[in-house]
Amino acid sequence: MRPDSLPDDxxxxxxxxxxAGLTxxxxxxxxxLRVLLCEASQQVGGTTATSAGxxxxxxxxPGREAGYGDTVAxxxxxxxxxxxxDTDGARSAFLARAPEAFDFLLxxxxxxxxPAALHPDYLEAPGAARSGRAMAPPPFDxxxxxxxxxxxxxxxxxxxVLGSMMVGKDDVQRLLRxxxxxRDFLYAARLAGRWAVDRLRYPRGxxxxxxxxxxARLLHANLARGTAVRYGVRASSLLRAQGRVCGAQFVLPDGTQARVRAHRGVVLATGGFGQGAAWRRRLLGRLADIRSLVFEGNQGDGLALAGELGGAVETAHHAPAxxxxxxxxxxxxxxxxxxxxHLAMDRGKPGLIAVLPDxxxxxxxxxxxxxFVEAMIAADPSGRTPAWLICTEGFVRRYGLGAIRPGTRSLDRHVRSGYLLREASVAALARRAGIDADALDATLRSYNAHARxxxxxxxxKGHTVLSRFNGDAGHTPNPGLAPIEQGPFCAMQVWAADAASGAxxxxxxxxxxxxxxxxxxxxxxxxGNDMASVMGSAYPGPGITLGPAMTFGYVAARHAAQAGG
Structure with missing residues (x-):
């Protein structure tokens, strides 16, 4: 069989x-099972590849063995x-099967x-965890x-960094030190040396x-175990016989058609509707035109394929979608x-506030x-009003801001490009940004008096478990608060964007x-995002899209394996 051909059975x-699909x-x-994994683009990863993982x-x-004490209950x-x-049982299934799924994968x-020693859930409610519930993938070669x-x-x-070297949160801190x-010098030197050698053979680190x-680890595991993987092939319709889905019709890169029969069924893991214009209008309504971090290939293919066979899209419990x-x-x-x-590296640090144009x-x-974005949308339901992150130049140098990394010595190029606004006074900064100057001055006076x-x-800020975690543990008396009073003053505009599907x-x-x-x-x-989130409209903690995505990838494959042809 040619490596670019599709097996028909x-x-x-x-x-x-x-x-989800790789899992x-x-x-x-x-x-x-004899498995065929088909990706419509030329690369694996979709939105997952650009996420925190x-x-x-x-x-x-792993969390239990580390002594963190988290429980499903x-x-x-x-x-x-x-x-x-839990109206449809999917959430209960996730809670029951997730530990089993990740044990199997290991x-x-x-x-x-x-498991994270400290990575708290996002809201304070009975049963919230501070440690162990969130896990991260280790580095992969x-x-x-x-x-x-x-x-x-x-x-x-x-x-x-350096244009093509990946670094994690822990790496950043050691590079800064x-x-x-x-010890930290040798650590940084090893990272840089590895990257330099890589660039002799690879386009990035x-x-x-x-x-x-x-x-990458999931792809490697699939290839090592013989999963057939094909790229640039998009399913145009699903096949059904005797009341059961049994394969799909494909459009190949050269425009020809191919049919694949799958005796145990088809798993939809196409990434959700995030970049599909018609789906966005239907499911996001007035927020359809906001910016998106979703992979451009996620056009709602899975929802459309299932819809042709009567598959229902769940929206009732997903506001927003x-x-x-x-x-x-x-x-x-x-x-x-x-x-x-702007995930967690800047907003929670001491010496920064966020304001609206008022x-x-x-x-x-x-x-x-x-x-954070929910609050932006509550202020403007269209999602079109930006917020401004307000701080000082000293803050930006110490903690970074957006794409400006901590430890940056000169901010001039970011100011010249317009990415960062910088002025000697709060009044001048407000005028540049189009912010109500009197209101901003009053806001800072009140904030500063309390921050001291x-x-x-x-x-x-700095009082909830999560905002203390996102602050600076070495700053006292509150890791999230410091006065904003020694200029120059800086502002950066932020907008609402969607990052994953709920519906x-x-x-x-x-x-x-x-x-x-x-x-x-x-x-x-x-x-994955083709499936309605088991969280409904809630966003309880870090990794609540990938955890269920991989769990139900496992659940689907195991059910197909056990169900028979």
Whole structure:
């Protein structure tokens, strides 16, 4: 068989090669099925490849073995408090099967995760966890993929240093301290040396972290175990016989058609509707035109394919239909708008506030990215009003801001490009940004008076568990608060953006797609962003898209393997 041809007779067909699809394919292969993984683009990873790669897995074994004490029962209480009753059983299935799924991936697939010693849930409610519930992928050596390393979608350029070297949160801190100790100097030197050698053979550094590491490790595991992977092929329709989905019709890169029969069924993992214009208008309504961090290839293919067979899209419990992140807009790169997601590295630090154009604060700046944008949308339901991050030049040099990294000595080029505004006075800064100057002055006076005492009675920055975590642990008396009073003063504009789908196909506890009557469409599964989020409209913690995505990729493949032809 040619490497670019499609086998016409297999057991399980998986459409989409993000974390969900790669997991479903790997578990299917490990379960003894003949699996074909088809990706419409030329690279694997989708939105996962540019994500932090964190997975939210209550009661996971690595966390328990590390002594963090998290339980599924505690997570169930937490989700009940945030999202209400579990109406379709999918959430209960996630809680019950997630630890099993990740145990299987480690034991059978060699896919490890490291539990976080401190990575708190995003909201304070009964059952919330501070440690162990979130896990991260360890670094992966991309050289193990050989020529297939080029098949891994690159991370955001702003998440790399030296133009092409990936670094994680821990790496950044040690690089900043590279002259503080011999240990950190040698660590930084090893990273730089590895990158320099890599660039002799590869287009970017091969030491992968975060979502890139997760995608690359899953691809490597699939290839090592014989999963058939094909690129540039898009399914145009699903095949159905005797009431059961049994394959798909494809359009190949040369425009020809091909048919693949899959005896155990089809798994939809095409990444959700995020970049599909018609789907955005239908599911996001007035927010359809906001910016998006979703992979451009995620056009809603899975939802459309299932819809042709009566698959139902769940929207009733998903308001909004997406999950959010604030982004700043960097100078144009190759004629395209470049977005930087403000996740946790700057907003929560002491000496920064966020205001709307009216000059008033509107949120705890140390809250999660999703809840930060929720507050923006509450202020303007169209999502078109930006917020401004206000701080001093000293803050930017110390902590960084957006794509400006900590320790940057000169901010001049960022000021010249317009990415950062800098002025000697608050009044001048307000005029440049179009912010109500009197209101901003009043806001800063009130904020500063309380910040000197380590207090924020207005929004509680530095008082909630998460905002303390996102602050500076070495700053006292409050890790999230410091006065903003010694200029020059700086401002950066941030906008609302969607980063993942909440609405998607209705599924049951086995990840089978349901029709409008709640009846499973036999042989058709959905996972990842093609599947409606089990969190409903809640955003409880870090990794609540990838944790369920991989869990239900596992669930779908195991059910297909056990169901028979």
């Amino acid at each position: 297999i057991d399980l067909l998986v459409l989409g090669a993000g974390a 479903a394919a790997l578990v299917g292969t490990l379960s003894g 964190t997975v939210w897995v209550p009661g996971n074994t 505690a997570a169930e209480r937490y989700l009940q408090a945030l999202a209400g009753a 034991a059978e697939g060699g896919i490890p995760f490291v 991309g050289r193990l993929l050989g020529r297939d390393f080029a098949r891994v979608r690159a991370p955001l350029p702003s998440f790399m 590279r002259y503080a100790s011999l 091969t030491r992968l972290v975060m979502g890139n590491a997760l995608v 997406a999950f959010w992140q604030p982004v700043s807009v960097m100078p144009q790169q190759r004629g395209r708008e470049a977005l930087f997601p 000059g008033r604060r509107f949120v705890n700046e140390g809250a999660s990215y999703h809840h 005492q380590g207090e924020d009675p207005a929004f509680g 998607g196909l209705r599924t049951d506890a086995h990840a089978r797609v349901l029709d409008a009557h709640g009846t499973p469409i036999e042989g058709l599964y959905a996972c």
